Amino acid sequence: MTMNPNNPLHAFAKWTSETNSDWSDVALDRARNAFIDVIAVIIPGTDEPVTRKVYDLATEWGRGNCSAIGFPEKLSAPMAALVNGTAAHALDFDDNFDPAKAHATAVLAPALLALADQEKLSGTQLLDAYIVGLQMIGRVGQGVNPYHRARGWHATATVGAVGSAAGCARLLRLNPEETAHAISLATSLAGGFMSQFGTMTKPLHSGLAAAGAVQAALFAKAGITAGTDTLHGTTGMGTLMVGQDVEELREGMKGKAEHGQTVTFATTDIGNPLQIEEYGLKVKRFPNCGSIHRALDGLLALKAEHKFDKNNVKEIFVRAPAAHLRNLMYEKPQNSMEAKFSLEFSLAAGLLNGNVGLKDYAESNISNPEILELLPLIRKEYVEKLETDFYTQVHVTLDNGETVSTEVAMPVGSTARPLSNEQLWDKFDACVEGYLDKQIKSTVKKKLEHLADENDISSLMAVLS
Template sequence: MGFTEGLINYAMDVNQKPLNDQIIEQFEKSFLDYLAVVYTGSKTKTGKRVFNYFNKLGGSDSQALGFDKKLTHVNAAFVNGTSAHSLDFDDGFTKGSVHINSVIFPAVMACVEKYEKTGEDLIRAVLVGYEVAIKIASTIHPYSREKGFHNTPVAGVFGAAAAVTVLLGGKHQEMTSAFGNALSFAGGTFAFLGSGSEVKRIHPGIAARDGIIAAELALEGLQGPANIFERKDGLFDVFSETPIQDFSKDLELFNIYIKPYPACRHLHVVIEALKEFKKNHRNFDIKEIKKMRIGVHKVASYHNHKVINTLIDAQMSIPYAAAVSLIDDDVIIKSFDVDREDRENINHLMNLIDVTEDSDCELLYPKTRKTNIKITMENGEEHEFSYDKKVGEPPNPMTMKDVIKKFSTNCKDIIGEKEMENWIQKVLSIKGNLLKKIF
């Protein structure tokens, strides 16, 4: 049995899994985290620009969250996917270097609303979407990234296509065609890195929209190529090196990370390392730093740019993240404001930082992320330390309380306390309302 057949069978098995309390609670955390990032991202310049474009095209199927307006379901998926990624605050999976909730939830929720589906339909489709996107991303990474591709739109479009296929009642043949169709949409590269371009923000939106289209075309009878992953000129021919089949029964949903910081996940281990260092060195004076070396794994070392002109420049830069980690009490959305009054101090610190590929860190990736840091002071004193703890994912996942706090803190001023409480209640009561329509 090839990879395509194995993945389809796995997806169909996931769709039939009993929805126990653990699965539902993890789904609820992911759902609330999605709402936190989509509403917050809808207020960014990019979120507004994308909405304004699609709003001109009309539609009344599904909500564009944060804008109090409905669009066609495919365009709502594009807008919501873009908003959810506009602050780089969305969840992901380390081994596949892929964002998931910003692709799967926009696609599924747009269709749940249009086709009047239930809470159980929503959960099952999201589970399938997560598992498919993660399996594919984990198979092609890091080869795909080293070739310049962004795994979120590459793997995400297949996850969205699988999710919508099962949501709308598709079976094995429809899933085969949906996957075959999806490859014609898969793409997106890292050309934006260090350029100041915000185009990365639309990658999940593209995958969400195109996943819906790939699935609905399959359900209309458009036949996509079979064995799309392993065939000549298929996904693995283009995006991977040595595909690995792993269709274990354990859901990867439990192994995702939920971000505590609004920045690229590769930056988080550096942020945590420096926060821990400051905690243990209360009298440390950043003005006395002479130089700093930050060792990371190969893919993370690409994030070494120091020219910071836009929000995305800041959120994708290890030197910038290290500087604000040393300066700020905590790293929050405002930390990445490029118009900060203390920008000169940040620039000064960035110029002292050298980001390098570290063989020790590379050996551990993508199983885990590690950083080795050496700070040299003006008086010759040296501080050398390592950090490899995972924050926001097993064995240190965010609790439901943490996720509710993330949602409340970021969304209260955007949607109001009443709407915020309504969403929390709707999400946390989904277990008792599985057969009721969501919208």
């Protein structure tokens, strides 16, 4: 293959393969924290029906020498990534990544953990591949968003698979040509629609993308070749997964790119800015769709400030970007998965309890009459503006006629309002309660805290399995 620096696929591959690994402390700390957070949510995610069903099939499809967190059977690397990726997204408690408009770590971390487990690689190599893979998830996302996501593609499943394949190629130390084939191959393994939200298939998207990323890198390592125009060509991802009006959309984004999204694949300065430093990750405070978080943060802040409860609220009115509210299609959810995509249910639970946690989305709580009676109080307005151009507004009208209001630009857990280390470990403890005994939890926490010092990731995975 002749590498063309003007071809974004080749530019991405060259940077992925050859960039130095002298990462800043900020980058390394954020990468480590991403693994702490994703493993925290994978552990209870293994108990979800979708994960158990996927694991049962994975044991039939491919045994090997890799661990699936929470399960006894060893699996092949793609099947371990499939199971762990599904578990990572099963509770919708995993992080968001703005440049990609995707749940990045739920795809990237399971893919890398599977390969690091198989190859017995170190924590330092794992963190390096995560930083590189996240950069590529962001760069691919910036090349197709915001319209890719706005038009109904589940970017976790599409952008996540392609960028994570680059991370896997980095971990396997593939050369630039092999890396280009891995990224290109991944476009043929990328797919998923937002019409699957609220069903078991949504978390399965994350598992499929993680497995696809592993497969793409291993295919490339084995010498399987792929096309050179699969990102920017007329029949590439940038046109087919955005739309035939991509040129018009691209013109419209000039001067107002959101999270670096230009609907154009970069060919220069691929590593500048480093996205884990520039944008960071949104670590979730609540186990529901991230499109709910600004409104829920606002409601809980108003509740804490003004000391109201369910008995003296007449109405909760939310004005939010339409792209957020379109994700929240279940006004009267019938099950736990639908409830995670319900603004009404989540705000009602927050009004009732003063917080929202995993227990609020238990199947037994979905028909809670105290929550159901509050659903009619909640009203919403779709605002056709970008999320950076319009902050989410929350207006609460009390029974005395007074209206108290706030607006939220960025949710708790974002780089603008990050969780402290204490809050991150509190989330970990809450997630693993009832799943890990005291000794195992202590061992896992110590290994995660000092992830860069792990000589062999398979020892961590063995404890987790």
